Amino acid sequence: MQAQDDWKLDIMAQARTxxxxxEESSVIAAVSGGPDSMALLHILSTMAQDLPFTIVVAHANHQFRGAESDAEAQLVRRYAELLGLKFETAELGMPSYIAETGINAQTAAREKRYEFLKQVASQYSASYLLTGHHADDQAETVLMRLIRGTGVSGLAGIPYRRKEDQLELIRPLLRITKCELLEYCKRNGVPYAVDSSNIDRHYFRNAVRLDLMPMLEQHNPRLKASLIRLADMAGADDAYMEIQTQRAFQEEVTPSGEGFRIERRRFRSLHVALQRxxxxxxxxxxxxxxxxxxxxHVEEILAALLQDRPTVTQLDIGDGWVLIREYEQAYIGPALPESVNFTYIVTETMNAVDIEETGEQIRLExxxxxxxxxxxxxxxxxxxADQLQFPIRIRSRMPGDLMHPYGLKGTKKVQxxxxxxxxxxxxxxxxxxLVDGKGRVLWIPGIRRSSHALVTEQTRTTWRFTFSSQKV
Known part of the structure; x- marks a missing residue:
């Protein structure tokens, strides 16, 4: 444990960083009434004495515990008034909301709580939301995720800061233990409530804190510190891998309508950690x-992308999305329409044709x-130009389409x-x-041109057509 209030100085220094x-800052402090959030509130009020800034106290009354919940709301209100801070509260009516929706209690409570906190932030034009999550919360979260099964991202635990819409969530106490916060409240006369549901082992977190953590600490008395250190290391590794993933996404993934396309050969060249x-x-x-x-789910998609056979496959991956693997190309996204038909008339006065159905473009010069x-x-x-017969058409394929490819004898089916x-x-x-006025296929962009209207030394005027996969 650090010397008295040394960690408070660290919090203040980090806040500046x-x-x-x-002085122009406006923050929302989410205060439940427990020792952690009440300690946070006291720390913020002392910081405002050194350098004034706007603090708005926000308390969400979930109404799970009747009179006890109401008493907590009153405790937070009175303390906010004592400190001379603005106070906002809302009764969320969680029991009736859960009965109506059937949503998991903890998920529903978080959803409604953050909805309220965002409203308060919007009301006061605040960019920051501060919560009282502490080091013990972090250790418990990492252990819970280990038990349930998690990857490196999950081992990073609770992030110190993250963006949620236009609001930045910051957890200033994340490296401070519960014991230190209780001592802080005692030394500074900070009142707090004890939530009776914290001893209900029906909740997984309570069972981990009350039973599993003490049992494991018999084998490693510094288990909490070890889990917190693991979260720090995993968080750093995860942040680095996220940067590499974003880079790979920009280099290897092509938007395709509402979905995405991947070239399989390039995807296979990535490390499996980046692939996932x-x-x-x-x-x-x-x-x-x-x-x-x-x-x-992710492993099934990964296997379909990596395996050599079959070269053509389709997976329904849920939520209306599909994986379509065809040869060396793969598409992941909303299910595609069965077919697309389009025809665009090209006149000699045009300089570009936008193909709305595909988002592509053909330019003319x-x-x-x-x-x-x-x-x-x-x-x-x-x-x-003298050998082209207008109007030219840009259209999708039709049954029986033939082409006389340049360099080959005779015709060949477009199919x-x-x-x-x-x-x-x-x-x-x-x-x-690209089809001429006689219906002859002149060009398939990216594949082949025909032998019609070849440019020679005798050509007086040339038409150049340029294909772009995105509109310019």
């Missing part, structure tokens, strides 16, 4: 990420003289060209074809 303690996190990051974009982020595409650039094609190029089946209907 974190930027929430200054990348899948989780994508699933986190779904409407119900908690439902989607089950370990077995009329150039004087001879002009050819750069070698190896399959995203653009040049044609002799066969898609198969040879390993274009995913789900992508084929969305692929734009």
């Amino acid at each position: 974190d930027g929430w303690w200054h 996190r990348l899948i989780k990051l994508i699933l986190n974009c779904s409407a119900n990420p908690r439902q989607m982020l089950d370990y077995g 009329r150039l004087e003289g001879t002009c050819s595409s750069l070698p190896g650039n399959e995203q653009e094609a040049c044609f002799d 066969d060209m898609f198969v040879d190029a390993k274009v995913p089946r789900s992508r084929r209907d969305k692929f734009p074809l």
Whole structure:
């Protein structure tokens, strides 16, 4: 244990570093009435004496324990008034809310509590919400997650700070033990309430604190310190891996409508730790990420992406989302429509065509003289203007489409060209074809151009078409 109030000086120094303690600052202190949050409230009031800032005390009365809950609300109100601080409270009516919705009691209480706290923050234009979570809470959280099964992110425990919408949650006491906070309250005459439900072993956290932790401390008297240290190390590792995952997401993942596309070869080159996190990051974009982020779920997706056979597969991954693996391409996102049909008329006065169905674009340029595409650039094609018959069409494929590919004798089915190029089946209907006024397929962007309207030394005017996977 640190010397008396040394840790308080650390909190004040950290507050300056974190930027929430200054004269223009407005913070919401979530105060339940227990020793931890009441100690936090006293510390904040003493900080305001050194450097004034706005403190709003917010108390959520869950109404789980009747008169006891009401007494806690009155205790917090009176202490806030004694300290000369603004006070806001709300009766959440949790018993009736849980009966109506059937939601788990602890989940429902957290949901309604944070809804209230965000409202208070909005009312006072506060950017920071401070809570009284302490070191014992951290140790218990890590042990609970270990018991239930968790990854590195879970071992990081309760974060010291995090963003929730426009509000930043900060837990200034996270490295201070419960014992130190009780001593602080005693030395400074800080009143507090004792929640009778804290001895109810029906709640998992209480069972861990009252039974499991003391039993394990017989084998390691410094178990809490060990768990807190584990959380610190795991938190640092997790933060680093999150940065690497964001980088991999930007480099390896392509937005596709409301979903995402991955090139399987590049995905396989990543370390398996990044592969799992990348899948989780994508699933986190779904409407119900908690439902989607089950370990077995992630492993099933990972296996489908890594295995060599079958080369084409589809998984229903829940919440209306699918994984579609086709050759070396994979799509994760909302289920795709069965087919897409589009046709756009291109006139000589246009300079671009936006394909609304796919979010892609084909640009047009009329150039004087001879002009050819750069070698190896399959995203653009040049044609002799005098040999093109307008109106040109940009459309999706049709049954029986044929093409006379440049460099080959005779015609070939567009369908066969898609198969040879390993274009995913789900992508084929969305692929734009450039077709002339006679219905001849002139170009399949990224795959092949036809032998029609070739640019030669005698060409007087050239039409250049450039394909972009996103609108410019």
